[in-house]
Amino acid sequence: MRPDPSAVRTVVCAGTGVIGGGWVAYFLARGYDVVAWDPAAGAEERLRHLVDAAWPALTELGLAEGADRSRLTFEPDLARACARADFVQESAPEDLDLKRRLLADIDAATPAGVVVSSSTSGYPMTDMQTECATPGRTVVGHPFNPPYLIPLVEVVGGKLTDDDVVAWASDFFRLAGKSVITMEHEVPGFIANRLQEALWREALHMVASGEATVEQIDLSITDGPGLRWPIHGPMMTFHLAGGQGGMAHMLDHFGPSLLAPWTRLTAPELTTGLRDAVVEGCEREAEGRTIDDLVAERDRGVIAVLRALGRA
Incomplete structure (x- = not known):
């Protein structure tokens, strides 16, 4: 018992x-x-x-x-x-x-x-x-x-x-x-990690191919869609992208773009060069801040977001 x-x-x-x-x-x-x-x-x-x-x-x-x-x-x-x-x-x-x-x-x-x-x-x-x-x-x-x-x-x-x-x-x-x-069913990686992994793999591809830097990738989220996600998740975000027609209009209008080569879901080879580029990019972005400094910064930010949304 x-x-x-x-x-x-x-x-x-x-x-x-x-x-x-x-x-x-x-x-x-x-x-x-x-x-x-x-x-x-x-x-x-x-x-x-x-x-x-x-x-x-x-x-x-x-x-x-x-x-x-x-x-x-x-x-x-x-x-x-x-x-x-x-x-x-x-x-x-x-x-x-x-x-x-x-x-x-x-x-x-x-x-x-x-x-x-x-x-x-x-x-x-x-x-x-x-x-x-x-x-x-x-x-x-x-x-x-x-x-x-x-x-x-x-x-x-x-x-x-x-x-x-x-x-x-x-x-x-x-x-x-x-x-x-x-969850009613087992899914490898569960729900959130599978979504995170898709974003992570695409980010690694862009670094590996020289299409974007570590700093650009992070800024693209923190000052872009990341600002919407604490309020509405990706599904509701796209629902709003359809205007008054909602998700139905969004899918009908933008559905064909799903066939465009915008993402590469297979993981890139983690070469020494790619590893070093990501590590060096993070060190540049940290600008001398220690892990403890970054943890404190992150924690202050999360608390501010939670409070702003009335969740803390």
Whole structure:
């Protein structure tokens, strides 16, 4: 018998990199006790640095009652960590064999009925739950970077996931303050990542062919369609592009352009030259700002957008 989503008090975060650490910061800010586990050397120090860096933004957004960084425990033993869980969020690197083994270990150590969620950015749960003794409680809870600021979580189960687990996880994330898409079918890369990937691949093609610089690509989004997307997504944006005739007029008028060679969805070869061009372009655009500087800048901007739209 699993606890009610509203009864969750202790969240275990297995894996504390950029995504897992972001989850730790978020759950702490929402007033949960968090037990973190990560086998990497120096993981606890990096995690606490990440949480401290995120805390000003989370404080500005508003902390839940009882939220405190002192409620974080770093536990080096996975079994001892999972034994305390009311909910588990796994955020290990994107390595299928690793995730299979880790989810099986988490499943073996976690009390019966407790839901185990994965932050995977692309693997179907069907492929990851194969070694679990009780795969019915495993589900994908795919967040967006940084999880402590970006509201969306995509929830989807695998072939062996119990239907009530998908519903439970969706309810839990909503209670925790997230915006949730509950997917009815597994899709590689889920929804948002597939859309991001299409844009990313086209950007790499343009850099590789010399058609655009890194700076031009970023400006084309931040000062172009990116300004519309916090208000209306791509479908509603094109609905408005049809004027009073809406999407119907837009499709009838611009539909033939879908056959024009405007995009190349296959990925370009990641040559050394392309890699170096992208890295050097990002360094130029950063203009000496450190990663911590850029994180703080991003967080201030996201908060401003959320507040301007009445979502924070």
